[in-house]
Amino acid sequence: MSMDAPAYAQVSPTPEQPDRRRWGRWLLAGTVAWAVLLAVLTWISVRDDPPTVREQRDLAEVVPVVDRAVGALAAAASGPEAVVELGPTEFERGCRLTPFLDGATLTRQVTVYFSNGNGDEAGEAALRRIAERLPAEYRAGARRTDEGFLLRADAGDFVAVYGELPQPGRAVLSVETGCRPVPDGFAVTGPDPDRPAGALRVMLTQALTALGRPVPDEPEWRTVPCPDRGFAGTASVDTPGALPAPPAELLRPAAAPLVLVDTPERYAYRAGPLGVTVAVTGDRTRVSVSLDCHR
Known part of the structure; x- marks a missing residue:
């Protein structure tokens, strides 16, 4: 008895598949072009548009905030048993606001000398006293941290106040703007003409x-x-x-x-x-x- 030969289904040739590698290259090119366009638009916006959020306020706009904070620190530290020394204004360019825009920082310091008769306790008491005397809206506090006994406060408009005890009998208080845009013609002003x-x-x-x-x-x-x-x-x-x-x-x-x-x-x-x-x-x-x- 003979057996029939096995039957096989006919397979029609499939249409040519898209070139996936070519499609991937087009997708990558489109993504890069879109990223470049966004970067250019961001640079133009930062360069030409006025600030829209607090973080973008330039140095000229926050100098009055810095001056008020230094005055508040000087008043809080003043007393018949302390010497309050005003430090120079430190202006430093080179920080980065965006990948396309440089900025600058402005810092002013107040150094306070006080009697260190009780060792570390005297310094901690001095920083606590200064924190308590600062305006309530500064939300100032002084406490021990992993970095030592520190004072922290917020002067507003993202201007920070720091205080530390680098040596016995001496506290250094800093007012810092963080990185800010620098307006054309900006210069750190000199002392007030009514100086004593x-x-x-x-x-x-x-x-x-x-x-x-x-x-x-x-x-x-x-x-x-x-x-x-x-x-x-x-x-x-x-x-x-x-x-x-x-x-x-x-x-x-x-x-x-x-x-x-x-x-x-x-x-x-x-x-x-x-x-x-x-x-x-x-x-x-x-x-x-x-x-x-x-x-």
Whole structure:
């Protein structure tokens, strides 16, 4: 008995499949083109459009906020047993706002010298006191963290306030803008013309003479309005060369009223409404005389 041959179904040739690799290349090219277009539109918007959110407010717009915060810190730190020294304005370009736009930061510092008779407790108490005296809207607080005992506050408009205790008897308070756009023609302004120059200049001349330092025609001036009235101010001179003796030996007769800090690197005392500070760093000596918001 014979067996029939097996039957096979006929398979028609399929139509040619799309070239998937070619489609993938077109998809990738389209995605890259869309990303480039978005980047260009973003750059044009940042360059030409006015700020629409707080983070975009430029440095010129937040300088008044910084000045008010420095004045608030000076007032909060002022007192008959402290010296409040205003630091220079630090302006630094180079931070990145977007991949296509550079910005700049602005920082101002206030250094507070106080008696360190009780060690770390004195510094912590000083920062707590400053935090309590700042305006309520700053939501200031001072507490111990993994980085040490720190003060934190918010001056508004994304301007931050920081405080730390780098050394016994000294607190450094900083007001920082973060990275901001820089408007055309922006410049850090100089001191207010109503600076309290007379008394500070006399005391600065006396301290420089006692230290054997030259007396310049014009020191470096820094001022800030106090919240209630008047100004706080600092006049400083930075000179080269080592001192002939430790600051305490040279200034002790003048410092009799109230010595706050007495180390080879830093010396601070208060005489009435004025405070004198001496900072020795390597072969340079910086002498400052300050008038705070406490009268």
